[in-house]
Amino acid sequence: MRLLRHRDPQDHTDVTLTFAVGARDETLRTVGVAHAVEHLVMSTVRQLPIQVEAEVDLMTTTFAASGSPARVGEFLNRLCAALADPPVDRLAVEAGVLAAEDGWAAHPIAAFLLFVRYGAAGPGLAWLEGAGYDGLTAEHVTSFARKWFVPGNAVLQVSGPLPDGLELKLPQGPAPTREYPRGRLLDGPSAVGYGIPGAAVLLTVPPGDAARVPRLAMSVLENRIEEQCRHVAGHSYVVDSQVVGRDFVIFAEAREGTEEPVAQAVAAALTDLAAHGPSEEELALAVARLEEDLATTDRELASAFGATMHQLMGDPPLAPIDLALAKQVHPTDIAAVLRDALPSAIGYAEQEVVDVWKAHGFRPETHCRVIPELPAGKVYKPSLAARTFFKDARSLVLVQTEQGLALRDEDGVHEIRWQDVAGVMRTDNPTVVLGINGCAIPVDPHLFRGSGAALDELARRTDPGLWFDESAFTRDQDDH
Incomplete structure (x- = not known):
């Protein structure tokens, strides 16, 4: 160890x-x-x-x-x-x-x-x-x-003192290897909506250089969002970030009734900084925070820990931080990082106000991948009763193909190939097929006439270990 x-x-x-x-x-x-x-x-x-x-x-x-x-x-x-x-x-x-x-x-x-x-x-x-x-x-x-x-x-x-008698009898075996998904690359900056009050943006940035320009850019952006959403407008309490590899998510929660101005503030902060860069004061604050972070930690130990974790996770090593280079970073350097990240950016807003992002050049997108048209295959349509009593059911079509399942709904056409099934959840009503691509397709013989045959094919084509029952805890929450 x-x-x-x-x-x-x-x-x-x-x-x-x-x-x-x-x-x-x-x-x-x-x-x-x-x-x-x-x-x-x-x-x-x-x-x-x-x-x-x-x-x-x-x-x-x-x-x-x-x-x-x-x-x-x-x-x-x-x-x-x-x-x-x-x-x-x-x-x-x-x-x-x-x-x-x-x-x-x-x-x-x-x-x-x-x-x-x-x-x-x-x-x-x-x-x-x-x-x-x-x-x-x-x-x-x-x-x-x-x-x-x-x-x-x-x-x-x-x-402090190293304890005597350490045995540390962990499981024995080789260090595991891992291969993470590459992620979905959208065509230009996109925006999605959901029901969580707040706004956010996901940006993919280059690995950190010695000056840590990407880190400074994220610090500047988060600080501007916090300044506008919390200290100026009083709409947010929580403004924070999540980092996973090269992906940064910066988010601001919204007090009820302030979802639109919070989304406007996040979108405006990002696009303005990408176009014009930060003020000298904003950049100086980000550099000062980096300097304080380095001054209040054991730099040698922190560097060794960071390098080790990068190695264990299979990430490329980072150059040591050079504070002198960080102090030479110019506002145009910050703008360049954000501008380069915009094509793959994903904005978020509460569903009712997601159009705020459109005014800033972001294209509305579905939260899972859809394809242009239904593939050919065996078609299952909703029953007459479903079409009579449920308006939304009239547009639903389930198709079973040689490659997998497809569903047309109001968002478009969802497809899950057999080899891309991430899990199959059995519930009291439909069986829900969940794809690695984020799509979910319900297969319900009560809704789609004759789709029991699709369930049989699903069972034949998928690993039994992927099937599971809906959690009782989830059902209890839904019931209440």
């Missing part, structure tokens, strides 16, 4: 054990498994009389403790032993706790934009519930732990 030591002397011990695995390493069938592993193993150390905590985000799983060297050593040994042999007998109990926690690996607005970009894979999984915590099995938990929580995928940071 990689060990990084803080140089500052102290009598007690602080440790942070970070694994390069997070929610983006799950599958639709196993959404939530990383969080379940974290809960299960933390249950084995909850009675230790020291401060302990853990967190799962999109990219990492982190365990931390602070206390006497002996107690911290006990924490690490117990934790690693539990990762090697998770206490899955507690899975049903922890599933309820996890459902009550209702935690997100990313803010809902950021999760939605990542779903638009990546579909039901990689970072896009943060938006989806999958089978729910009650749908996870002991095998899901143990196999995930054995694959990802190995010494070669971990970094241990220690401040």
Whole structure:
């Protein structure tokens, strides 16, 4: 295991054990498994009389403790032993706790934009519930732990005395390899809407250079949005960002009734900065924040940790930060980064005001991929009763082809090929086919006449391991 030591002397011990695995390493069938592993193993150390905590985000799983060297050593040994042999007998109990926690690996607005970009894979999984915590099995938990929580995928940071007697009996095996989806490339800047009050933009920027120009550009943009939405207009409390690789999502929540001005502020901040760059004062503030961040951290250790995590995640190494170069960055450099990112940008606004983005050159887009026309195949149409009582049903058409399934609805034509099925959810009514591309197609014999044959073909063409029942927790929430 990689060990990084803080140089500052102290009598007690602080440790942070970070694994390069997070929610983006799950599958639709196993959404939530990383969080379940974290809960299960933390249950084995909850009675230790020291401060302990853990967190799962999109990219990492982190365990931390602070206390006497002996107690911290006990924490690490117990934790690693539990990762090697998770206490899955507690899975049903922890599933309820996890459902009550209702935690997100990313803010809902950021999760939605990542779903638009990546579909039901990689970072896009943060938006989806999958089978729910009650749908996870002991095998899901143990196999995930054995694959990802190995010494070669971990970094241990220690401040203070190194505990004696460390065993760290993690699962043994090679460091895992990973291949993340490339993401959806839209034609020009696009905008999508949904029901979450707020506005946001997803930008894909180049890797950081020594001056960290992309990082400064994101800092300038986030600060301008916060200034307008919170401190000038008083519309937002939360203005924040989420970073996944080269994707930055900057978002602002909106107080009820302020969805339109918040969307206007986000869109205007981005397009104005891309066209004209920031003021000298805005850029100076971003550089000063970078300088303060460097001054208040152990630069050598932070650099070593960052380089190690990039290596574990398969990302290219970053050049060391050169503060002198950062201070030479010009407003036109910031504008260039944002201008270059605009063609692949995805804006977000609450559904009723998404047209705000159109005035800034963004094209409205569906949240999942659609194709121009229905492919040829066996056609299933809604029953007469459905067409009589449900107006929306009149335009629905389900088609079964040799390659997969297609559905025409009011948004366009959705297609999921057999090899691109991410999961199949059984509910009380339809069976819902979920594609890696983000599309969802209901197959309901009660709605589409004769579509039981399509269900039979779906079962024949897909891996049984992709099928799951709707979570009871989700049904309970929907019922209430």
